[in-house]
Amino acid sequence: MADKKIIAVVGSTGSQGGGLCGAILADASGGFACRAITRDPSKDQAKALAAKGAEVVKADLDDVESLKKAFAGAYGVYAVTNFWEHFSGEKEKTQAKNIADAAKAAGVKHVVWSTLEDTRKLMSADDKRMPMLQDKYRVPHFDAKAEADAYFQGLPVTYLVTSFYWDNFYTFGLGPKKGDDGKLGWTLPMGDAKLAGIASSDIGKVAYGIFKAGQEYVGKTVGILGEALTVKEMGDKLSKVLGVGPVAYNAVEPDAYRGFGFPGADELGNMFQVYRDFEKQCLANRSLAETRKLDPALQSFDKFVEAHKDQIIGSMG
Numbered sequence: 001m002a003d004k005k006i007i008a009v010v011g012s013t014g015s016q017g018g019g020l021c022g023a024i025l026a027d028a029s030g031g032f033a034c035r036a037i038t039r040d041p042s043k044d045q046a047k048a049l050a051a052k053g054a055e056v057v058k059a060d061l062d063d064v065e066s067l068k069k070a071f072a073g074a075y076g077v078y079a080v081t082n083f084w085e086h087f088s089g090e091k092e093k094t095q096a097k098n099i100a101d102a103a104k105a106a107g108v109k110h111v112v113w114s115t116l117e118d119t120r121k122l123m124s125a126d127d128k129r130m131p132m133l134q135d136k137y138r139v140p141h142f143d144a145k146a147e148a149d150a151y152f153q154g155l156p157v158t159y160l161v162t163s164f165y166w167d168n169f170y171t172f173g174l175g176p177k178k179g180d181d182g183k184l185g186w187t188l189p190m191g192d193a194k195l196a197g198i199a200s201s202d203i204g205k206v207a208y209g210i211f212k213a214g215q216e217y218v219g220k221t222v223g224i225l226g227e228a229l230t231v232k233e234m235g236d237k238l239s240k241v242l243g244v245g246p247v248a249y250n251a252v253e254p255d256a257y258r259g260f261g262f263p264g265a266d267e268l269g270n271m272f273q274v275y276r277d278f279e280k281q282c283l284a285n286r287s288l289a290e291t292r293k294l295d296p297a298l299q300s301f302d303k304f305v306e307a308h309k310d311q312i313i314g315s316m317g
């Protein structure tokens, strides 16, 4: 352990960081050790990581001093913020700045920052196709992360541009649902555009690939995906792999979707519209070849669905 390079993993009890911890811990001879950061070392996920050999350390993204202590002696830091806990672009930026400041203070050799693109660069400020949210963002959880990229300048950083998690189908209720007639329908504002998606656990595996490659990726931006598919293509695959009836795609307009009123509907409406209206640019920002190179076991959509059959079927109602 002592001779291993320690990666301090923010979000270790969550999807991205959990995937990275799993990858480090599964590769005993890989030369890396996992320092799992959590606000609550007594929670089940933290205990499970400790049982597998992680060093569990308590820290809070709202407390920069706790992060400085948690990063001390580490070789690398995996940096991720959780927008969906508070829905605030400003808070997300403050937390990202705390991570960057603490990583600078600790003198770490490699930071992988989980970011997304600035969607405001895709359209002019007076473009009326979608509302501005929180005063200055088109898609706050994208734009705030992109703004936070600046905090990491001056650090040996890799900017990791992630994709839509397929896990959202059952964790966020974004998958197909059974109607009153028992038939499956899928309401999304994606038109016929392809959505760049990924199994969330693969993000951590890609990050591990980046830490292993080291210097080659410092200063680089890496955009990743598992597969890009239209909603119709995903629906057909779900139906085939799960052995359920056909999935009827109800392609609504983003305005209608934003009006559905669930928490985050406006944010997700804008996000899907960006993926729809700027399909080419979103796909150009992500490379399947590079993702596979960093994560040779990268899951296809079919493989992901096969592995999460019960959760997906259970979420269909």
Ligand SMILES: NC(=O)c1ccc[n+]([C@@H]2O[C@H](COP(=O)([O-])OP(=O)(O)OC[C@H]3O[C@@H](n4cnc5c(N)ncnc54)[C@H](OP(=O)(O)O)[C@@H]3O)[C@@H](O)[C@H]2O)c1
Pocket (backbone or CB within 6 Å): 010, 011, 012, 013, 014, 015, 016, 017, 037, 038, 039, 040, 043, 059, 060, 061, 062, 080, 081, 082, 083, 084, 085, 141, 162, 163, 164, 165, 166, 168
């Ligand atoms: N859903 C998607 O499709 C998608 C796609 C691309 C990017 N993203 C981005 O992914 C991010 C979330 O990552 P995730 O899905 O891996 O998260 P997650 O599974 O929801 O878990 C959240 C993690 O963040 C940690 N955390 C949250 N607030 C913290 C704080 N104040 N101090 C320390 N740790 C804190 C939690 O740790 P403890 O609770 O143990 O402290 C937990 O490990 C979001 O910002 C989202 O925008 C999501």
